[in-house]
Amino acid sequence: MAKPLLLGHRGARKYAPENTLPALQLALDHGCDGFEFDVRLTSDGDAVVCHDPKFEGLVVERSTRDALTGRWHDENGLCGLDDVLERFQQAAFLNIELKVEGAEEYTLELLKRFPPAKGCIVSSFLPIVLEQLKQLGSEVPLGLICDSHLQLDPWRELPIAAVMAHRNLVTRTLIKEVHEAGKQVFVWTVNGATEMREFAEAGVDGIISDDTLLLGKTLNGASE
Numbered sequence: 001m002a003k004p005l006l007l008g009h010r011g012a013r014k015y016a017p018e019n020t021l022p023a024l025q026l027a028l029d030h031g032c033d034g035f036e037f038d039v040r041l042t043s044d045g046d047a048v049v050c051h052d053p054k055f056e057g058l059v060v061e062r063s064t065r066d067a068l069t070g071r072w073h074d075e076n077g078l079c080g081l082d083d084v085l086e087r088f089q090q091a092a093f094l095n096i097e098l099k100v101e102g103a104e105e106y107t108l109e110l111l112k113r114f115p116p117a118k119g120c121i122v123s124s125f126l127p128i129v130l131e132q133l134k135q136l137g138s139e140v141p142l143g144l145i146c147d148s149h150l151q152l153d154p155w156r157e158l159p160i161a162a163v164m165a166h167r168n169l170v171t172r173t174l175i176k177e178v179h180e181a182g183k184q185v186f187v188w189t190v191n192g193a194t195e196m197r198e199f200a201e202a203g204v205d206g207i208i209s210d211d212t213l214l215l216g217k218t219l220n221g222a223s224e
Contacts, residue, residue, distance in 0.1 A: 004200055004204050004205055004219070005033045006032040006034075006207055006219055006220055007032055007035050007093065007186075007206055008023070008208070008209065008215075009035075009036055009208050009209055009210045010023065010035070010038065011023030011024040011025075011027050011037065011212075012026035012029075012035075012212040012213070013210050014211050014213075018051065019037050020078075020079065021079055021083065021087065022076060023035075024084065024087075027212045028092055030212040030213045030215070030217075031215070031216025031217070032215060033092070034093030034118065035094070035095065036095035037094075037095070037096065037097065038051040039081050039096055039099060039103055040053070040061065040099050040100055041061060041100055041102045042060060042061070042063060042064055042065045043062050044064045044065060045106065046080060046106075047103050048065060048068055048069070048080050049078065049079050049080065049081060049084060050078060050099075051099070055068055055078055065080060081103075081107065081110055082114070085113070085116070088116070090117045090118075093119045094118075094120040094121075096120060096122045096123065097123050097124060097145065098123070098124045098126070098129050101132070104132045104133045107122060111140055120140060121140070121141045121142065121186075122138070122141070122142055122143070123162070124143075125145045125151065127158055130144060130160060131158070141161035142160045142161055143160055143161065143162040143184075144158055144160045145164040145165075145188075146164070146165050147166035147168075148166075149169065152165060152169055155178070155183075160183065162185065162186055162205065163183060164186040164188065164208075165185065165186070165187060166188060167187050167189065167190050170204065172202050172203075175204060179203070184205035184206065185203075185204045185205055185206075186206035186208060187199050187206070188207075188208035188209075189209060191209055193218045197219070200219055207219070
């Protein structure tokens with residue numbers, strides 16, 4: 001049995017502020033191969049790492065990067081996509097989730113500038129984002145994120161390399177079908193040791209967890 005990729009959900013979000021540079025680093029320190037993180041577009045066309053549409057009361061898409069980052073040198077604050085790619089280019093597998101349309105071209109440009117040595121995948125809940133990435137000539141693997149059967153249904157028609165499915169959607173039948181189509185299965189969010197082992201034994205290609213310490217200890221033999 002091949003060990004799946006072990007990824008932190010928004011970094012080590014159980015142990016540090018999510019989507020921050022320290023949280024991303026901590027996922028690696030816990031024995032994970034990399035991490036998933038969220039990207040949104042600012043009003044000045046930059047890309048910042050942020051899950052929600054608002055950050056500290058500011059609407060991300062209506063604010064500049066400088067306004068959002070505030071204390072620019074505080075690592076526990078908001079960072080840019082370029083910051084993450086530059087810092088972790090050699091160290092981590094990167095699962096870059098695009099939360100909105102419009103960041104596709106900039107993301108691909110940054111990936112050419114900072115090609116991740118350990119691999120990456122660009123994922124989204126939005127089929128239109130995946131289709132736009134493909135139209136831009138992306139050779140970066142793409143992943144469809146889904147947490148309902150309605151979102152999962154179009155996976156066969158989209159230009160993706162992986163299905164990134166919520167744990168409630170992932171069955172051995174789905175894993176078999178996706179693998180037979182030549183694609184991978186990533187499962188999220190898996191936070192119990194028993195489920196981590198069960199999904200690994202079922203043959204998923206990646207496991208995404210909030211509890212990176214437990215994930216590393218359970219499947220990678222990592223210690224605290």
